[in-house]
Amino acid sequence: LVRLLHGRERELRDCHGIQFHVTGIASRRLGWIADPAGLSVSLLDSAAVSARPPAASRDLTNVRDWLRVARADVLFEATSLNVENGQPARDHIRAALLGGAHAITANKGPVVHAYRELRDLAKNAGRQFLFESAVMDGVPIFSLFRDNLPVLHLRGFRGILNSTTNIILSEMEAGSSFAASLAKAQALGVAETDASYDIDGWDAAVKVAALATVLMGIPTTPDRISRQGIRELSADAMRAAKQSGRRYKLVCRAERVGDAVEARVQPEILPSTDPMAQLDGSSSIICFETDIFPNLVITENNPGLDATAYGMLADFVRAAKSDPRSDHTRLPNRPRQA
Amino acid sequence: LVRLLHGRERELRDCHGIQFHVTGIASRRLGWIADPAGLSVSLLDSAAVSARPPAASRDLTNVRDWLRVARADVLFEATSLNVENGQPARDHIRAALLGGAHAITANKGPVVHAYRELRDLAKNAGRQFLFESAVMDGVPIFSLFRDNLPVLHLRGFRGILNSTTNIILSEMEAGSSFAASLAKAQALGVAETDASYDIDGWDAAVKVAALATVLMGIPTTPDRISRQGIRELSADAMRAAKQSGRRYKLVCRAERVGDAVEARVQPEILPSTDPMAQLDGSSSIICFETDIFPNLVITENNPGLDATAYGMLADFVRAAKSDPRSDHTRLPNRPRQA
Numbered sequence: 001l002v003r004l005l006h007g008r009e010r011e012l013r014d015c016h017g018i019q020f021h022v023t024g025i026a027s028r029r030l031g032w033i034a035d036p037a038g039l040s041v042s043l044l045d046s047a048a049v050s051a052r053p054p055a056a057s058r059d060l061t062n063v064r065d066w067l068r069v070a071r072a073d074v075l076f077e078a079t080s081l082n083v084e085n086g087q088p089a090r091d092h093i094r095a096a097l098l099g100g101a102h103a104i105t106a107n108k109g110p111v112v113h114a115y116r117e118l119r120d121l122a123k124n125a126g127r128q129f130l131f132e133s134a135v136m137d138g139v140p141i142f143s144l145f146r147d148n149l150p151v152l153h154l155r156g157f158r159g160i161l162n163s164t165t166n167i168i169l170s171e172m173e174a175g176s177s178f179a180a181s182l183a184k185a186q187a188l189g190v191a192e193t194d195a196s197y198d199i200d201g202w203d204a205a206v207k208v209a210a211l212a213t214v215l216m217g218i219p220t221t222p223d224r225i226s227r228q229g230i231r232e233l234s235a236d237a238m239r240a241a242k243q244s245g246r247r248y249k250l251v252c253r254a255e256r257v258g259d260a261v262e263a264r265v266q267p268e269i270l271p272s273t274d275p276m277a278q279l280d281g282s283s284s285i286i287c288f289e290t291d292i293f294p295n296l297v298i299t300e301n302n303p304g305l306d307a308t309a310y311g312m313l314a315d316f317v318r319a320a321k322s323d324p325r326s327d328h329t330r331l332p333n334r335p336r337q338a
Numbered sequence: 339l340v341r342l343l344h345g346r347e348r349e350l351r352d353c354h355g356i357q358f359h360v361t362g363i364a365s366r367r368l369g370w371i372a373d374p375a376g377l378s379v380s381l382l383d384s385a386a387v388s389a390r391p392p393a394a395s396r397d398l399t400n401v402r403d404w405l406r407v408a409r410a411d412v413l414f415e416a417t418s419l420n421v422e423n424g425q426p427a428r429d430h431i432r433a434a435l436l437g438g439a440h441a442i443t444a445n446k447g448p449v450v451h452a453y454r455e456l457r458d459l460a461k462n463a464g465r466q467f468l469f470e471s472a473v474m475d476g477v478p479i480f481s482l483f484r485d486n487l488p489v490l491h492l493r494g495f496r497g498i499l500n501s502t503t504n505i506i507l508s509e510m511e512a513g514s515s516f517a518a519s520l521a522k523a524q525a526l527g528v529a530e531t532d533a534s535y536d537i538d539g540w541d542a543a544v545k546v547a548a549l550a551t552v553l554m555g556i557p558t559t560p561d562r563i564s565r566q567g568i569r570e571l572s573a574d575a576m577r578a579a580k581q582s583g584r585r586y587k588l589v590c591r592a593e594r595v596g597d598a599v600e601a602r603v604q605p606e607i608l609p610s611t612d613p614m615a616q617l618d619g620s621s622s623i624i625c626f627e628t629d630i631f632p633n634l635v636i637t638e639n640n641p642g643l644d645a646t647a648y649g650m651l652a653d654f655v656r657a658a659k660s661d662p663r664s665d666h667t668r669l670p671n672r673p674r675q676a
Contacts, residue, residue, distance in 0.1 A: 008489045016488060139634065140486035147485050148478035150354060150655040151346045152648070275613065275637070292648045294640055296477065299613070301633035310490070310630045317488040 001076060001309040008313065018320045024070030032060035034070035063092050067099045074319055076312055077105040080194075083202050083222055086113035093129065097121045102319035104312050106133035112209040112221055128322055130315035135161065135207045136284045137303045138311025143318070145215050152290050154215050156255035159286035160279050161207045163190040164198035165230050165250040170280050172235045173242045189305075190282050200229035201250065201265040208252045211286075212261045216254070226264035233267055241269050247277045275299070339414060339647040346651065356658045362408030370398035372408035401426075401433045410434070412657055414650055415443035418532075421540050421560055424451035431467065435459045440657035442650050444471035450547040450559055466660055468653035473499060473545045474622045475641045476649025481656070482636075483553050490628050492553050494593035497624035498617050499545045501528040502536035503568050503588040508618050510573045511580045527643075528620050538567035539588065539603040546590045549624075550599045554592070564602035571605055579607050585615045613637070 002022065005012075012018040021038035033039065035054035060066045067075065075096035079089050086109030093103040093110055097118065105111075110118060111131050122129035132142055145154070160166055164185045171181035182199070185191045197203045205225040212220040230250055238248050246269050254263035270277040275297060279285050285299045300307070340360065343350075350356040359376035371377065373392035398404045405413065413434035417427050424447030431441040431448055435456065443449075448456060449469050460467035470480055483492070498504055502523045509519035520537070523529045535541045543563040550558040568588055576586050584607050592601035608615040613635060617623050623637045638645070 011489045139631065140482065143486045144478065144482060148481045148652065150652055151349045275616070278611070278613070292642055292645055293477065293638060294642060297637040297639065299635040300631060301635065304630055304632060307630055314486065314488055
């Protein structure tokens, strides 16, 4: 994200009137680091900053103090997924919004566990709570529906939303063992921190819950999604399916039924004519059923390594442009701080 | 469009704070009809309005007078395609913007022949020039790039963007003659007013030119697109291709080369594994190559009859929400007039 922000610095300024300084970074490795005058990001790459933290960082031990010292206008939240309650991302986002900063997350946990709370908190604070990177990397799914498909009714969707299992299934079809296939997905850097989240369908279920919660307006937690992972699929069954022109895929489905949503994540055998059957590697696909477009499909093939960071960058542009404190039609007097 | 507007009237008001009256209609059949107090739209269906036009409509003979009498805040422009110069849509849109109305069109002619002029005119007038329905019915392609993919670089695209030829090719593969296949496309109501625009690739070329002009920022007129239609394809060749697992499709391609765009529309034989090969009927597909998403695909399968009208409705919501004369966060004091 930092690389991408700096790579697009000139375009952000020239095309969108947005300038920024990075005034705080917090990570397990670096601890709480903040300097309202701006951090030299080249230092962060070499981790030199952790050896000699800015004076303003002394004694920082929690997110509220860190945000206050950083004087942040925008928080980028990128902790890893917690399926049970969306913490600590949920508290980080709350702290940012209460402290007057926009909150941008790539984490779907807070979306499924606290969407309405955080949305309303952001609204009351006049700030943005944005999470485009939570599903399908940075492909603008949430903003498409929010900004560009008004008074449209989403009846349901189906798709393949977890890359790790998709890579594993492709590898097993080709003859690899489950363990070797998982190792490959991890080597590619797409597996979640806890790979069982992927394999047992949790990651996909949380994505389905996030989409149902936000796009269908039906609060849905992952435990309410019927869920079956790929642990029990045998390589023999997969190769046999492939030989008969069909493929196993971990398929997500959701359908509006009255005021509720019926959703499930499970392995399915798909005919080769199904567009979901052709998806390989780290690609994702989602097919929306709406009242105007009966079958609108978005496919993200082989996303680049920066696709998730890009979603956060796009959210940053949205937040800055919406901010009454900034005038994005001119160069701002005071640079945005992130 | 009128049916859709009235069908969503309550949602437009409750969710977006938008109210409207239809204050003018002009068509070959009805002539120039305007009433700033609002027209009863049920009359329009039965054409009774043409038998007894509102008093305010007397002596109207041109678009400027008609817009002035209608006191329109928004013009919906839906004349048919003129490949050579984008008229009369271009003049209609100019008149609307100069008269203080937002201009929304489903016509791609003015986009390829006058995009920068109309965009700048709209900007100076503080109004919107919107054309989401010009390509892929109402699927939000233009607004996706404009609103949701900031600082992204589009390197090129390929796709199938003309429904009439896609229907004809599918029918001919199945054994129908060219004439019978064309008659079927016309019966489905998807063929352009002049079907040769479809068959000779003009409709597809204008769409490619519109996408290159707006999304790639390179002004492109249809005569600069290398273009070959489907007139010379034989049914035998098509069936032979299908038997070998391949399909003829009228494929659009555009690629940025330096500061220019190289684009063409031509029949291609595609392998069955190409997602474009699987497209049937009135469906459309576009595959974008960008610097972040190497292959982002949007497929619109079997659009409903109201998909194009929906694109204009979505543009209407965009225009109304952008309008400093309206306060869409509350119910407006004065209803929007369209």
